[in-house]
Amino acid sequence: MSRLSRLPRLELLDLGGCNRVTGRTLAAFARAGHGALHTLTLANCVSLNDVGVAALAGVNSLRVVDLGGCSRVTDAGGVALGGLQRLTRLSLRGLAKITDRCAALSGSATGGRRMLR
Secondary structure (H helix, E strand, C coil): CHHHHHCCCCCEEECCCCCCCCHHHHHHHHHHCCCCCCEEECCCCCCCEHHHHHHHHHCCCCCEEECCCCCECCHHHHHHHHHCCCCCEEECCCCCCCCHHHHHHHHHHHCCCEEEC
């Protein structure tokens, strides 16, 4: 992930199925700054947790985030992304730990963004 900091104009990143993506990994990624990144796919990253998802709240350019199949992500992770002003699509498919509480909080904070559960 450290090499990604050399790609400041990166717009789309698909890390789907990467078992080594963790909260710590994404925190470092977010700190590196990726102002052009608009689409991030993390589907089935089974080691990813709420800490990593919360770190993404600092990547303000994100419009699409796919967390489907990230079984450690809970309501806290979904709600953490509610402050992303440009977010238009959030996929939380197959996440047993996501409840209607997350959908309600995210939907009200996002101005009608599309959340897939």
